[in-house]
Amino acid sequence: MHRRSFLKAGAALSVTATLCSAEAQDVPSHNWDNYDFGPGPRVTDRLNQGPFGIEQDEGWYTVLVTSQSSEPVKNYGLGLVGYTWEEGGPSLAARAGIETLEQHVEKIASLPFVDVLYIRCDWRDVQTSAGKLNLNPVFELTLEAAKRHNRRVAFRIQMSNTEGQPARLALPDFLQKQVPLVKIGKTYGAKANFVEPRYDHPKFQTAFKELNELLVREFDSNPLMEFVDLMMYGFWGEGHTSNLPNPFPDYLTAEKTFLDMTKLQLGLWKNVPLAVNTQPDISNVGNREVQ
Incomplete structure (x- = not known):
């Protein structure tokens, strides 16, 4: 008798489990991976983030703001940038031989309100022959000073510069x-x-790719790096040649060239952020598309 009751109870449990399983499968767990939740709420009071057309440019203006603190406020990436090398070189005193390059870099790095040490140099200052980097001594000095003073480092490699032309490009x-x-x-x-x-010449493009590969190998994993400026068209790599024309045969060639160069840089630099000028397209080289 007990054996028969036991078998009946077991059969009933089996049927119940089957029914529960069938019911559970009616509403399977949803996989939310790659689910399109739609756009977020529209921000109505945000400043225009660009890109900006040349028709919006009312002049070469710089916007300044003040903070509520009377002391320097650390703000890496957006804080005060101290140039250890600018488009004309180091300090005027260093160029004149009144102080050494080491002294110049140390003076900039020791300023209490400087957050980032910045090098703005020519392509020729980092490479003198194909296949390898030949970094100007300012790079090593700047990195060493950054370590000593708890600073960060950033740089721009200029493919064009007004300083020294036409004798020195x-x-x-x-x-x-x-x-x-x-x-x-x-x-x-x-x-x-x-x-x-x-810029669209095959030899230029080959050399440009090699340069970026070499720079990435040297700097992309360096913990001192804050950012690298995107290498853009024209004077100082800022995306313009003032009021002068560009060297391209037509706009589409210019735009495609710099879009491809931008994609190359974005693809190679994996760790260090790339900064881009929101430069109006005064020289018609595709800045709007690059930005």
Whole structure:
């Protein structure tokens, strides 16, 4: 009798479990991976983040704000940037031999309100021959000073520079022999025509790719790096050649060239953030698309 009751109870439990399983499968667990939740709420009071067309440019203005603190407030990435090297080189005193490059870098790094030590140099200052970097001593000095003073480091490699033209171009000498150079006119009171390379030339593109690969190998894993400026068109890599024309045969060639160069840089730099100028497209080279 007990055995028969036991078997009946077991059979009933089996049927119940089957029914529960069937009911559970009616509403399976939803996989929310890659689910499109739609756009977030629209922000109505945000400042225009760009990109900006040249028709919106009312001049070369800089916006300044003050903080409520009377003491320096650390703000890496957006704080005060101290140049250990600018487009003309180090300090005027260092250029004149009154102080050494080491002394100049130390003075900048020791300023209490400086957050980032910044190098703004020419391509020729980091590479003199194909296949390897030949970094100007300012790089090692800046990195060492950053360690001592708890600073961060950033840099821009300029493919074009008004300083020193026409005798000295930003491009390394070895590359100048391989890439067509175009005279684009005079500005800033210059006596000679400024020169821009044909950025779209295959030799230029090959060298540009190699340069970025070398820079990534050297700096992308360095914990002292705060950011690297995107290498853009024109004077100082800022995306313009003032009021002068560009060296491209047409706009589409210019836009495609710098979109491709931007994608290359974004693809190579994995750790260090890339900063980009929100430069109005005064030179018609595709800044709006790059930004």
